[in-house]
Amino acid sequence: MKNLLEVQNLTKKYGSKIAVDDVSFTLEQGKILGLLGPNGSGKTTLLKVLAGIQHPNAGTAHILGNSIGVETKGQTAFLSDVNPLFTSMKVDDAIDFYADFFADFDKVKCDELLDFMKLSKNHRIKAMSKGMIEKLNLSLIFARRARLFLLDEPLGGVDPVARERIVTTIIKTYSEDSSIIISSHLVHDVENTFDEVLMLHEGKIILSGDAEDLRSSHGLSINDLFVKTFQELL
Numbered sequence: 001m002k003n004l005l006e007v008q009n010l011t012k013k014y015g016s017k018i019a020v021d022d023v024s025f026t027l028e029q030g031k032i033l034g035l036l037g038p039n040g041s042g043k044t045t046l047l048k049v050l051a052g053i054q055h056p057n058a059g060t061a062h063i064l065g066n067s068i069g070v071e072t073k074g075q076t077a078f079l080s081d082v083n084p085l086f087t088s089m090k091v092d093d094a095i096d097f098y099a100d101f102f103a104d105f106d107k108v109k110c111d112e113l114l115d116f117m118k119l120s121k122n123h124r125i126k127a128m129s130k131g132m133i134e135k136l137n138l139s140l141i142f143a144r145r146a147r148l149f150l151l152d153e154p155l156g157g158v159d160p161v162a163r164e165r166i167v168t169t170i171i172k173t174y175s176e177d178s179s180i181i182i183s184s185h186l187v188h189d190v191e192n193t194f195d196e197v198l199m200l201h202e203g204k205i206i207l208s209g210d211a212e213d214l215r216s217s218h219g220l221s222i223n224d225l226f227v228k229t230f231q232e233l234l
Contacts, residue, residue, distance in 0.1 A: 004029045004179045005050070005148060010059035012045050012203075019045040021203035022059070029147075030176040032193050034211065035183040036226050037200035043183040044081065046200070047150045050181070051078035063148055074104070077146035081153040083133050087126035091119060091136060098140050110143035113173070117165060131162035138166055142173045149180040155189055163189050191222040199226065201233055 005027040012020040020042045027033050035043050048054040050061055052073045063072040085094050091114065099105045114121065117135040125133060138154060154170070155163045167190055174180050184190050194211040207214075207229060211222060218225050 002029060003027065004031075004064060006060075006062045007050075008060045010046070010049065010061055011057050012042075012049055012054065013057045018203050020049065020056070023200075023203070023205055024059075025198055025205065025208060027148075027179050027181070027196065029179055031195040032170075032174070032180045032182065033196045033198060034187070034191065034194035034222065035181050035198055035200070036187060036222075038185075038230055040202075041200040042203040043200055044152055045203075047078065047152050047181065047183060050148070051076050051150050053078070075147045077141045077144045077149045079137055079141045079149070079151045079154055081156060083125075083137065085125055085133075085137070087124075089125050090121065091123050091125070092121040094125070094136065094140060095121070098143070102144055104145040105140075106143050106145060109173075110139055113139035113142060113169065116169065131158035134158050135162060135166060135169075138169055142169065147178050149174065149178065151180065151182045151184075153183055153185065155184055155186045160189075167193060187223040187226045188221075194222060197222055199229060201230070206233070 003026045008024050010020055010023045011018065023046065037043050045054065049056050050068065052068050061068050063075050066072050095107060095110055099107055117139055119132060119136055119139070134154060141149060154166055158166070170180065171193055182190060182193065197208060197211050197214055198205060199207040214225060215221060220228065
């Protein structure tokens, strides 16, 4: 398979603080990458740079051979850890908003995802639980025909039932010509989706590789390897 994403020596600073420090990696089409690390490790910043929301200070990133910019924004779908929807909206309003904003938005697919998530179009966002809002945003994101999905803490603060439904949606909806990067603290709940793993600490890659190879070589689950790695560093 060819690389969908190529990142080379990427660096992002906020003043004198280096948030992403000389990061290089590739991601093939059809693969799911687990982006792991504690708070402040640079995960969100890296995702925002790949989404074209922030600009790097050095290095390059290419999606399907294109430098991050206007063209790649149409190829990426970014799920922020902060709800981007107006709380006064109903679910139906959010669907129309996405349909107007994204040319690749598929209303039929969105309806199917909402049905699977057991969400009504009449729900008003301000009356929805955090788990319901997470499921709504994930449905909206995956209703796009994007090539690179960037998910920042998609399981954060939701109950176990919602987590299971979200993980199932991630597995069942992406296609072989797209790729996903999942940033998560809840490694145990989502590690079985990972094809590749990349661990960040203070903006630097400290461990990366094929998920199954890492499990085999260390004799640990990805969750236990994550805990062990950062217990030794923090």
